[in-house]
Amino acid sequence: MNSSVNxxxxxxxxxxxxxxxxxxxxxxxxxxxxxxxxxxxxCGGLGxxxxxxxxxxxxxxxxxxxxxxxxLSNLPRQLSFDMDSVGLNKSDELMQRLYAQNDDIDIxxxxxxxxxxxxxxxxxxxxxxxxxxxxxxxxxxxxxWCVMNVVPLMSASVIGWQGQLLLVDKPAEHGCYxxxxxxxSDQKANAQQSCSTMGINPAMVGxxxxxxxxxxLRYLLKLPTPLSNKIALVDGMTMAVNLLNRQANSQCxxxxxIKSSLIT
Amino acid sequence: MNDKLxxxxxxxxxxxxxxxxxxxxxxxxxxxxxxxxGSMAVAVNNDIIPKQDWEQCVLNDGDNVNVFGAIAGG
Numbered sequence: 001m002n003s004s005v006n007x008x009x010x011x012x013x014x015x016x017x018x019x020x021x022x023x024x025x026x027x028x029x030x031x032x033x034x035x036x037x038x039x040x041x042x043c044g045g046l047g048x049x050x051x052x053x054x055x056x057x058x059x060x061x062x063x064x065x066x067x068x069x070x071x072l073s074n075l076p077r078q079l080s081f082d083m084d085s086v087g088l089n090k091s092d093e094l095m096q097r098l099y100a101q102n103d104d105i106d107i108x109x110x111x112x113x114x115x116x117x118x119x120x121x122x123x124x125x126x127x128x129x130x131x132x133x134x135x136x137x138x139x140x141x142x143x144x145w146c147v148m149n150v151v152p153l154m155s156a157s158v159i160g161w162q163g164q165l166l167l168v169d170k171p172a173e174h175g176c177y178x179x180x181x182x183x184x185s186d187q188k189a190n191a192q193q194s195c196s197t198m199g200i201n202p203a204m205v206g207x208x209x210x211x212x213x214x215x216x217l218r219y220l221l222k223l224p225t226p227l228s229n230k231i232a233l234v235d236g237m238t239m240a241v242n243l244l245n246r247q248a249n250s251q252c253x254x255x256x257x258i259k260s261s262l263i264t
Numbered sequence: 265m266n267d268k269l270x271x272x273x274x275x276x277x278x279x280x281x282x283x284x285x286x287x288x289x290x291x292x293x294x295x296x297x298x299x300x301x302g303s304m305a306v307a308v309n310n311d312i313i314p315k316q317d318w319e320q321c322v323l324n325d326g327d328n329v330n331v332f333g334a335i336a337g338g
Binding site: 047134135157163179198200205242243249250 | 303304305307310311312314315316330332333334335336337338
Protein backbone atom coordinates (compact mmCIF):
# COMPACT_ATOMS: atom_id res chain seq x y z
CA MET A 1 0.00 0.00 0.00
CA ASN A 2 1.23 3.50 -0.82
CA SER A 3 2.21 5.71 2.06
CA SER A 4 -0.12 8.56 2.94
CA VAL A 5 0.33 11.86 1.09
CA ASN A 6 -0.02 15.02 3.19
CA UNK A 7 0.39 17.78 0.64
CA UNK A 8 -1.24 18.66 -2.69
CA UNK A 9 0.80 19.74 -5.69
CA UNK A 10 0.12 23.05 -7.48
CA UNK A 11 -1.59 21.39 -10.43
CA UNK A 12 -3.83 19.50 -8.04
CA UNK A 13 -4.90 22.72 -6.35
CA UNK A 14 -5.72 24.03 -9.81
CA UNK A 15 -7.55 20.94 -11.03
CA UNK A 16 -9.63 20.49 -7.88
CA UNK A 17 -10.06 24.17 -7.03
CA UNK A 18 -13.86 24.26 -7.44
CA UNK A 19 -14.41 21.46 -4.94
CA UNK A 20 -11.64 22.48 -2.53
CA UNK A 21 -13.37 25.84 -2.12
CA UNK A 22 -16.37 24.11 -0.52
CA UNK A 23 -16.47 24.79 3.23
CA UNK A 24 -16.66 21.15 4.28
CA UNK A 25 -14.19 19.91 1.63
CA UNK A 26 -11.02 22.01 1.60
CA UNK A 27 -7.43 20.80 1.20
CA UNK A 28 -7.89 18.36 4.06
CA UNK A 29 -10.82 16.73 2.31
CA UNK A 30 -8.96 16.59 -0.98
CA UNK A 31 -6.06 14.85 0.72
CA UNK A 32 -8.50 12.33 2.19
CA UNK A 33 -9.68 11.52 -1.34
CA UNK A 34 -6.12 11.34 -2.66
CA UNK A 35 -5.26 8.83 0.07
CA UNK A 36 -8.40 6.75 -0.48
CA UNK A 37 -8.74 3.35 -2.14
CA UNK A 38 -12.08 2.54 -3.69
CA UNK A 39 -13.14 -0.55 -5.61
CA UNK A 40 -16.03 -0.48 -8.07
CA UNK A 41 -17.60 -3.84 -8.80
CA UNK A 42 -19.48 -3.66 -12.09
CA CYS A 43 -18.47 -1.18 -14.79
CA GLY A 44 -21.80 -0.88 -16.59
CA GLY A 45 -24.36 1.89 -16.23
CA LEU A 46 -23.91 2.70 -12.55
CA GLY A 47 -20.23 1.82 -12.38
CA UNK A 48 -19.18 3.99 -15.28
CA UNK A 49 -21.02 7.01 -13.86
CA UNK A 50 -19.63 6.55 -10.36
CA UNK A 51 -16.11 5.88 -11.65
CA UNK A 52 -16.11 9.01 -13.76
CA UNK A 53 -17.03 11.25 -10.83
CA UNK A 54 -14.62 9.57 -8.42
CA UNK A 55 -11.74 9.66 -10.90
CA UNK A 56 -12.52 13.27 -11.76
CA UNK A 57 -12.62 14.19 -8.08
CA UNK A 58 -9.18 12.73 -7.44
CA UNK A 59 -9.68 9.45 -5.60
CA UNK A 60 -6.10 8.24 -5.25
CA UNK A 61 -6.57 4.60 -6.13
CA UNK A 62 -9.49 3.18 -8.04
CA UNK A 63 -9.98 -0.49 -8.77
CA UNK A 64 -12.38 -1.58 -11.52
CA UNK A 65 -13.84 -5.09 -11.70
CA UNK A 66 -15.97 -6.41 -14.56
CA UNK A 67 -15.65 -9.53 -16.67
CA UNK A 68 -18.26 -8.46 -19.23
CA UNK A 69 -17.64 -7.09 -22.70
CA UNK A 70 -19.45 -4.03 -24.01
CA UNK A 71 -22.58 -4.90 -26.01
CA LEU A 72 -24.56 -2.77 -28.44
CA SER A 73 -27.52 -2.76 -26.03
CA ASN A 74 -25.31 -1.13 -23.36
CA LEU A 75 -24.60 2.03 -25.36
CA PRO A 76 -27.84 3.96 -24.60
CA ARG A 77 -26.97 4.19 -20.89
CA GLN A 78 -23.28 3.39 -20.51
CA LEU A 79 -21.88 6.66 -21.74
CA SER A 80 -18.21 5.84 -21.23
CA PHE A 81 -18.43 3.44 -24.17
CA ASP A 82 -18.93 3.97 -27.89
CA MET A 83 -19.27 1.89 -31.02
CA ASP A 84 -15.57 1.06 -31.00
CA SER A 85 -15.94 -0.37 -27.49
CA VAL A 86 -18.36 -3.12 -28.52
CA GLY A 87 -16.78 -6.52 -27.90
CA LEU A 88 -14.09 -5.14 -25.58
CA ASN A 89 -13.89 -5.63 -21.82
CA LYS A 90 -15.78 -2.99 -19.85
CA SER A 91 -13.21 -2.46 -17.11
CA ASP A 92 -10.40 -2.06 -19.65
CA GLU A 93 -12.43 0.37 -21.72
CA LEU A 94 -13.51 2.35 -18.68
CA MET A 95 -9.92 2.63 -17.47
CA GLN A 96 -8.92 4.22 -20.80
CA ARG A 97 -11.68 6.81 -20.45
CA LEU A 98 -10.80 7.58 -16.85
CA TYR A 99 -7.11 8.07 -17.60
CA ALA A 100 -8.08 10.44 -20.42
CA GLN A 101 -10.10 12.37 -17.83
CA ASN A 102 -7.48 12.31 -15.05
CA ASP A 103 -4.03 10.75 -15.41
CA ASP A 104 -3.07 11.89 -11.92
CA ILE A 105 -4.65 8.89 -10.16
CA ASP A 106 -3.89 5.17 -10.05
CA ILE A 107 -6.35 2.75 -11.63
CA UNK A 108 -6.24 -1.03 -11.35
CA UNK A 109 -8.27 -3.19 -13.71
CA UNK A 110 -9.56 -6.70 -13.09
CA UNK A 111 -11.36 -7.99 -16.19
CA UNK A 112 -12.87 -10.92 -14.29
CA UNK A 113 -16.21 -11.71 -12.73
CA UNK A 114 -16.07 -11.40 -8.97
CA UNK A 115 -16.64 -14.75 -7.27
CA UNK A 116 -15.98 -16.49 -3.99
CA UNK A 117 -12.57 -17.63 -5.20
CA UNK A 118 -11.13 -14.21 -6.08
CA UNK A 119 -13.08 -11.90 -3.78
CA UNK A 120 -10.43 -11.81 -1.04
CA UNK A 121 -7.77 -10.81 -3.53
CA UNK A 122 -9.88 -8.23 -5.32
CA UNK A 123 -11.59 -6.43 -2.44
CA UNK A 124 -9.01 -6.54 0.36
CA UNK A 125 -7.30 -3.25 1.19
CA UNK A 126 -10.02 -0.87 0.04
CA UNK A 127 -11.59 1.89 2.10
CA UNK A 128 -14.95 1.54 0.37
CA UNK A 129 -16.61 -1.04 -1.89
CA UNK A 130 -19.12 0.22 -4.42
CA UNK A 131 -21.56 -2.42 -5.61
CA UNK A 132 -22.72 -1.58 -9.13
CA UNK A 133 -23.37 -5.15 -10.23
CA UNK A 134 -26.33 -6.53 -12.13
CA UNK A 135 -27.25 -9.75 -10.31
CA UNK A 136 -28.31 -10.92 -6.85
CA UNK A 137 -25.69 -13.65 -6.53
CA UNK A 138 -22.85 -11.15 -6.67
CA UNK A 139 -24.68 -8.62 -4.50
CA UNK A 140 -25.17 -11.19 -1.76
CA UNK A 141 -21.55 -12.33 -2.02
CA UNK A 142 -20.20 -8.77 -1.77
CA UNK A 143 -22.47 -7.99 1.19
CA UNK A 144 -21.34 -11.10 3.04
CA TRP A 145 -17.68 -10.42 2.38
CA CYS A 146 -17.92 -6.77 3.44
CA VAL A 147 -19.74 -7.59 6.68
CA MET A 148 -17.34 -10.42 7.52
CA ASN A 149 -14.27 -8.28 6.77
CA VAL A 150 -15.63 -5.03 8.26
CA VAL A 151 -15.25 -3.08 5.01
CA PRO A 152 -17.89 -0.43 4.24
CA LEU A 153 -20.17 -1.18 1.30
CA MET A 154 -22.26 1.27 -0.67
CA SER A 155 -24.78 -0.62 -2.75
CA ALA A 156 -26.76 0.88 -5.60
CA SER A 157 -29.17 -0.73 -8.03
CA VAL A 158 -31.57 0.42 -10.69
CA ILE A 159 -34.30 -1.06 -12.82
CA GLY A 160 -37.05 0.47 -14.91
CA TRP A 161 -37.70 3.89 -13.37
CA GLN A 162 -36.63 2.88 -9.85
CA GLY A 163 -33.37 2.98 -7.91
CA GLN A 164 -32.15 1.86 -4.49
CA LEU A 165 -29.14 2.98 -2.44
CA LEU A 166 -27.77 2.01 0.95
CA LEU A 167 -24.51 2.08 2.90
CA VAL A 168 -23.52 -0.88 5.04
CA ASP A 169 -20.92 0.40 7.47
CA LYS A 170 -22.45 -0.37 10.87
CA PRO A 171 -24.28 -3.66 10.33
CA ALA A 172 -24.60 -4.41 14.05
CA GLU A 173 -26.75 -1.29 14.43
CA HIS A 174 -28.39 -0.68 11.09
CA GLY A 175 -28.20 -4.04 9.36
CA CYS A 176 -26.85 -5.15 6.02
CA TYR A 177 -28.23 -5.93 2.57
CA UNK A 178 -29.25 -9.42 3.67
CA UNK A 179 -30.99 -8.00 6.78
CA UNK A 180 -33.15 -5.93 4.49
CA UNK A 181 -33.98 -8.52 1.86
CA UNK A 182 -33.73 -11.71 3.90
CA UNK A 183 -34.73 -14.74 1.90
CA UNK A 184 -33.38 -13.24 -1.29
CA SER A 185 -31.09 -16.20 -1.88
CA ASP A 186 -34.10 -18.52 -1.81
CA GLN A 187 -36.13 -16.30 -4.07
CA LYS A 188 -33.55 -15.19 -6.56
CA ALA A 189 -34.66 -17.59 -9.26
CA ASN A 190 -37.98 -15.78 -9.64
CA ALA A 191 -36.73 -12.37 -8.63
CA GLN A 192 -33.93 -11.70 -11.10
CA GLN A 193 -34.82 -8.08 -11.54
CA SER A 194 -31.99 -7.12 -13.85
CA CYS A 195 -31.81 -4.75 -16.80
CA SER A 196 -31.78 -7.60 -19.31
CA THR A 197 -35.01 -9.10 -17.99
CA MET A 198 -36.95 -6.07 -16.76
CA GLY A 199 -35.75 -3.17 -18.89
CA ILE A 200 -34.42 0.19 -17.79
CA ASN A 201 -34.72 3.87 -18.53
CA PRO A 202 -31.13 4.80 -19.49
CA ALA A 203 -31.28 8.13 -17.67
CA MET A 204 -31.97 6.37 -14.36
CA VAL A 205 -28.42 5.00 -14.15
CA GLY A 206 -27.23 8.59 -14.41
CA UNK A 207 -29.58 9.67 -11.62
CA UNK A 208 -28.78 6.82 -9.24
CA UNK A 209 -25.09 6.62 -10.17
CA UNK A 210 -24.75 10.33 -9.40
CA UNK A 211 -26.43 9.85 -6.03
CA UNK A 212 -24.07 6.96 -5.32
CA UNK A 213 -21.00 9.00 -6.26
CA UNK A 214 -22.23 11.96 -4.22
CA UNK A 215 -22.75 9.89 -1.07
CA UNK A 216 -19.52 7.93 -1.60
CA LEU A 217 -17.62 11.22 -1.70
CA ARG A 218 -19.36 12.39 1.48
CA TYR A 219 -18.44 9.12 3.19
CA LEU A 220 -14.80 9.35 2.12
CA LEU A 221 -14.69 13.00 3.21
CA LYS A 222 -16.01 11.86 6.60
CA LEU A 223 -19.16 13.93 6.18
CA PRO A 224 -22.56 12.64 7.32
CA THR A 225 -24.60 10.57 4.89
CA PRO A 226 -28.19 9.46 5.48
CA LEU A 227 -27.45 6.17 3.74
CA SER A 228 -25.58 4.89 6.79
CA ASN A 229 -28.83 4.03 8.54
CA LYS A 230 -31.37 4.33 5.73
CA ILE A 231 -32.19 2.92 2.34
CA ALA A 232 -33.06 5.46 -0.35
CA LEU A 233 -35.79 4.51 -2.81
CA VAL A 234 -35.48 6.72 -5.87
CA ASP A 235 -38.57 7.07 -8.06
CA GLY A 236 -37.75 8.35 -11.52
CA MET A 237 -41.42 8.82 -12.37
CA THR A 238 -42.28 11.24 -9.56
CA MET A 239 -38.75 12.47 -8.68
CA ALA A 240 -39.44 11.36 -5.09
CA VAL A 241 -36.63 10.02 -2.88
CA ASN A 242 -38.01 8.01 0.01
CA LEU A 243 -35.59 7.49 2.92
CA LEU A 244 -36.52 4.52 5.11
CA ASN A 245 -34.90 3.79 8.48
CA ARG A 246 -33.01 0.48 8.60
CA GLN A 247 -32.30 -1.75 11.57
CA ALA A 248 -30.32 -4.92 12.07
CA ASN A 249 -32.32 -8.13 11.69
CA SER A 250 -31.57 -10.52 14.57
CA GLN A 251 -32.27 -13.48 12.29
CA CYS A 252 -30.07 -12.34 9.40
CA UNK A 253 -27.90 -15.21 8.16
CA UNK A 254 -24.94 -12.92 7.49
CA UNK A 255 -25.03 -10.88 10.68
CA UNK A 256 -25.76 -13.89 12.86
CA UNK A 257 -22.73 -15.65 11.41
CA ILE A 258 -20.65 -12.65 12.43
CA LYS A 259 -21.98 -12.84 15.95
CA SER A 260 -21.25 -16.57 16.03
CA SER A 261 -17.70 -16.08 14.81
CA LEU A 262 -17.14 -13.36 17.39
CA ILE A 263 -18.39 -15.66 20.15
CA THR A 264 -16.24 -18.59 19.03
CA MET B 265 -60.56 5.75 18.24
CA ASN B 266 -63.95 4.07 18.05
CA ASP B 267 -63.32 0.34 17.83
CA LYS B 268 -66.25 -0.07 15.46
CA LEU B 269 -64.80 2.23 12.82
CA UNK B 270 -62.40 0.69 10.30
CA UNK B 271 -58.76 1.69 10.34
CA UNK B 272 -57.33 3.18 7.16
CA UNK B 273 -53.92 2.06 5.88
CA UNK B 274 -52.10 3.60 2.91
CA UNK B 275 -49.80 1.27 0.96
CA UNK B 276 -47.02 2.69 -1.20
CA UNK B 277 -48.75 6.06 -1.15
CA UNK B 278 -51.18 4.71 -3.71
CA UNK B 279 -53.43 1.99 -2.32
CA UNK B 280 -55.89 2.80 0.46
CA UNK B 281 -57.00 -0.21 2.50
CA UNK B 282 -59.65 -0.32 5.25
CA UNK B 283 -59.75 -2.97 7.98
CA UNK B 284 -62.46 -3.63 10.55
CA UNK B 285 -60.01 -5.66 12.61
CA UNK B 286 -58.00 -3.31 14.81
CA UNK B 287 -55.38 -6.04 15.25
CA UNK B 288 -54.47 -5.94 11.56
CA UNK B 289 -50.77 -6.66 11.07
CA UNK B 290 -48.20 -6.12 8.35
CA UNK B 291 -48.60 -9.79 7.46
CA UNK B 292 -52.35 -9.29 7.00
CA UNK B 293 -51.78 -6.46 4.53
CA UNK B 294 -49.31 -8.50 2.49
CA UNK B 295 -51.70 -11.44 2.42
CA UNK B 296 -54.60 -9.20 1.35
CA UNK B 297 -52.48 -7.81 -1.47
CA UNK B 298 -51.37 -11.35 -2.41
CA UNK B 299 -47.75 -10.21 -2.36
CA UNK B 300 -45.16 -12.95 -2.58
CA UNK B 301 -43.21 -11.73 0.41
CA GLY B 302 -40.14 -13.96 0.21
CA SER B 303 -37.70 -11.23 -0.71
CA MET B 304 -39.76 -8.14 0.03
CA ALA B 305 -38.97 -5.43 2.54
CA VAL B 306 -41.65 -3.56 4.47
CA ALA B 307 -41.55 -0.19 6.23
CA VAL B 308 -44.26 1.27 8.47
CA ASN B 309 -44.16 5.04 8.77
CA ASN B 310 -40.65 4.98 7.25
CA ASP B 311 -39.24 2.39 9.67
CA ILE B 312 -38.19 -0.97 8.17
CA ILE B 313 -39.86 -3.88 9.98
CA PRO B 314 -37.78 -7.09 10.11
CA LYS B 315 -39.52 -10.01 8.47
CA GLN B 316 -39.88 -12.03 11.66
CA ASP B 317 -41.86 -9.16 13.20
CA TRP B 318 -44.47 -8.88 10.45
CA GLU B 319 -47.02 -11.09 12.17
CA GLN B 320 -46.73 -9.15 15.42
CA CYS B 321 -46.57 -5.65 13.99
CA VAL B 322 -50.08 -4.26 14.53
CA LEU B 323 -51.00 -1.33 12.33
CA ASN B 324 -52.77 1.82 13.47
CA ASP B 325 -55.24 4.04 11.71
CA GLY B 326 -53.42 6.34 9.29
CA ASP B 327 -50.26 4.27 9.06
CA ASN B 328 -48.26 4.42 5.84
CA VAL B 329 -46.92 1.07 4.70
CA ASN B 330 -44.16 0.81 2.12
CA VAL B 331 -43.63 -2.53 0.40
CA PHE B 332 -40.74 -2.99 -2.00
CA GLY B 333 -38.48 -5.69 -3.38
CA ALA B 334 -34.77 -5.82 -4.08
CA ILE B 335 -33.66 -4.82 -7.56
CA ALA B 336 -30.42 -5.98 -9.09
CA GLY B 337 -29.78 -3.90 -12.21
CA GLY B 338 -26.63 -1.87 -12.51
